[in-house]
Amino acid sequence: xITRRIFSAAAAGLILTAWLRPEAGAAESPEEAQKLVKQLxxxxxxxxxxxxxxxxxxxxxxxxxxxxxxxxxxMARFVLGRYWRxxxxxxxxxxxxxxxxxxxxTYAQRFADYQGESFKVTGAQPEDDKVVLxxxxxxxxxxxxxxxxxxxxxxxxxGFKIVDVVVEGVSLSVTQRSEFASxxxxxxxxxxxxxxxxxxxxxELQSAG
Amino acid sequence: xxxALRRMCPLFASLLAxxxxxxxxxxxxxxDSENDPLEPVNRNTFVLNKSIDTFLIRPLAVTxxxxxxxxxxxxxxxFLDYIRTPIVLANDLLQGDFHxxxxxxxxxxxxxxxxxxxxxATQGGLQAHDADFGxxxxxxxxxxxxxxxxxxxxxxxVRDGIGLLVDTFLDPITWISRTDSRAWMGYTNMVSRLxxxxxxxxxxxxxxxxxxxxxxxxxxxxxxQYRDGQIRANNPKQGGASPTYYELMSPxxxxxxxxxxxxxxEQ
Numbered sequence: 001x002i003t004r005r006i007f008s009a010a011a012a013g014l015i016l017t018a019w020l021r022p023e024a025g026a027a028e029s030p031e032e033a034q035k036l037v038k039q040l041x042x043x044x045x046x047x048x049x050x051x052x053x054x055x056x057x058x059x060x061x062x063x064x065x066x067x068x069x070x071x072x073x074x075m076a077r078f079v080l081g082r083y084w085r086x087x088x089x090x091x092x093x094x095x096x097x098x099x100x101x102x103x104x105x106t107y108a109q110r111f112a113d114y115q116g117e118s119f120k121v122t123g124a125q126p127e128d129d130k131v132v133l134x135x136x137x138x139x140x141x142x143x144x145x146x147x148x149x150x151x152x153x154x155x156x157x158x159g160f161k162i163v164d165v166v167v168e169g170v171s172l173s174v175t176q177r178s179e180f181a182s183x184x185x186x187x188x189x190x191x192x193x194x195x196x197x198x199x200x201x202x203x204e205l206q207s208a209g
Numbered sequence: 210x211x212x213a214l215r216r217m218c219p220l221f222a223s224l225l226a227x228x229x230x231x232x233x234x235x236x237x238x239x240x241d242s243e244n245d246p247l248e249p250v251n252r253n254t255f256v257l258n259k260s261i262d263t264f265l266i267r268p269l270a271v272t273x274x275x276x277x278x279x280x281x282x283x284x285x286x287x288f289l290d291y292i293r294t295p296i297v298l299a300n301d302l303l304q305g306d307f308h309x310x311x312x313x314x315x316x317x318x319x320x321x322x323x324x325x326x327x328x329x330a331t332q333g334g335l336q337a338h339d340a341d342f343g344x345x346x347x348x349x350x351x352x353x354x355x356x357x358x359x360x361x362x363x364x365x366x367v368r369d370g371i372g373l374l375v376d377t378f379l380d381p382i383t384w385i386s387r388t389d390s391r392a393w394m395g396y397t398n399m400v401s402r403l404x405x406x407x408x409x410x411x412x413x414x415x416x417x418x419x420x421x422x423x424x425x426x427x428x429x430x431x432x433x434q435y436r437d438g439q440i441r442a443n444n445p446k447q448g449g450a451s452p453t454y455y456e457l458m459s460p461x462x463x464x465x466x467x468x469x470x471x472x473x474x475e476q
Contacts, residue, residue: 078454082461106420131454142279144331152454164454169438174457175430178243182426197422208419 030124033132033153033160040069040162041119041136048111055109062108063100071154071161072100078163079176083184087191095191098198105205116141130155131163243429244366245356254358255425261361262407269400270407282408284326289402290337291317291325292382299379300340304348304443309338342379343372347440356429361403364432 047061066072076099077084087095117140124134132153137146152164164173180194187193245251273282294317301310316330316337323329331337346368347353354367362373377383386395407414421427441451 077462078458081459084459085461110416127453128455145336154454168435169441169451170431170434171457174434175427177459178430179421179423179426182243182423186423194422201420201422205420 030126030132030134033151034121034124034134036069036160037134037136037151037153037162038121040065041121044111045114045119048108049114051112053112058112059104059108062111063104066100066103069162071156071163072096072103074154074161074163075173076100078173079180081177081181083181083191083194091191091195094195095198098195098202101202102198102205105202120146127152132160243356243426244353244433245429247355247357251356251358252425254360255428257360258358258363266403266407267411269404270411273404274408274411282405285401285405286409287320287323287328288325289398289405290328291320292398293339293380295381296342296376296379297338297340300342300345300376303342303345304340306340306443309340312336312338313340341369341372342375343369343436344439344443346372347436348444353433353436356433364428366433366436369436 043065047065048058053061073096076096079099080087080095084092117138119136119138121134121136124132127133132155134151134153136149136151138149139146148168150166151162152166153160154163164171166172183194183197184191187197277285294313298310298313298317301307301313312335316335319330319333319335320328328337343365351368353369357365357367357370359365359370359373365373382395382398386392386398417427417431418424438451
């Protein structure tokens with residue numbers, strides 16, 4: 001039975017989905033991408049996990065770290081996949097905004113119940129000439145087996161930016177892409193169907209969180 | 210014939226039929242190819258499983274999590290892993306994985322001292338690992354076949370469904386519990402596994418569902434990627450390298466604009 005590991009893995013990775021602070025000047029080597037992921041996780045734990053932080057403040061800080069450390073527009077485009085090309089310009093703009101909102105509402109409040117999971121960067125290697133794969137382990141309290149989380153870090157003109165998080169071999173972007181594609185297909189191939197679903201999901205998560 | 214097996218025969222027959230039908234199977238890396246020709250049926254089974262979970266398995270799992278002391282829970286988990294050893298051992302052997310075969314055997318002997326309730330082997334540095342006949346079939350070159358949602362069991366595919374059946378045959382518990390008077394052993398084993406695994410994933414699974422725009426599609430993608438990763442890890446030579454970010458990217462994107470507004474990717 002593999003379900004147990006999948007689920008604990010997927011979510012624990014999501015909980016520590018990290019936030020990188022680009023250092024001055026473009027980082028050049030896998031070692032630097034590695035340091036940035038480390039820095040980011042430190043920042044996330046330091047700035048986001050406070051129990052006394054209210055929801056709005058946590059969301060704000062999260063969004064700040066997110067947009068600094070991740071190339072959110074690149075992720076959004078990857079996740080929309082081939083439908084990006086079909087989308088009109090207003091649809092694209094609306095989608096980019098809704099995508100970022102969804103990430104913030106999905107993950108920001110997870111840091112409120114951070115329970116001392118330990119995060120360790122274990123290595124880094126280039127995946128190709130643009131992407132560095134930074135490997136890390138997350139160990140939950142009371143567990144013996146660490147969860148394997150890889151970070152796809154893209155070299156951009158503004159330094160390294162994370163574009164994907166891979167938890168136990170499961171890419172969050174790929175998973176999200178199949179969900180989004182499925183929603184579009186079930187809405188007769190219309191992007192507007194996805195935009196509606198994003199809006200109502202974000203609202204639902206906000207009222208629940 | 211063991212009761213569990215007798216019950217599984219129709220399932221086996223239909224899986225076999227599917228396997229024969231399933232000529233084409235693709236890697237789960239291509240955009241939009243989810244290899245799910247049976248999606249309407251699968252979605253119905255998914256809803257069925259969701260109901261079984263909501264009304265039976267989840268409540269049991271919550272009770273188990275909240276009422277059973279952690280010490281006992283650890284023992285139960287250890288014991289369930291312990292009695293799964295024959296399946297793991299057999300599949301290590303069938304995969305020709307003598308390194309893990311050795312570890313599995315040593316773990317079994319060391320943990321026998323505690324009757325399988327403890328896990329001194331892990332403390333001594335022998336990490337547990339899992340193997341199943343779906344992975345064995347993959348190591349022999351079998352493709353996944355169409356995605357399947359199996360009643361009660363959940364996400365699978367034709368290859369892993371057949372694997373599950375073969376593992377049931379490999380499991381001594383199936384044979385021990387084949388008389389009516391000992392059938393309870395088989396059922397206890399089955400139900401305990403469902404409840405314990407569900408208890409371990411309560412929060413995670415709830416979160417995944419809550420954040421999901423299409424939980425069915427999300428689980429399908431998760432399952433396929435996870436198994437693909439396991440297979441690659443098992444057979445580095447055969448599996449090849451994991452797909453890179455650019456290989457995973459929709460061709461419509463790579464041939465269109467650069468991926469980021471900020472980067473200078475030439476495609």
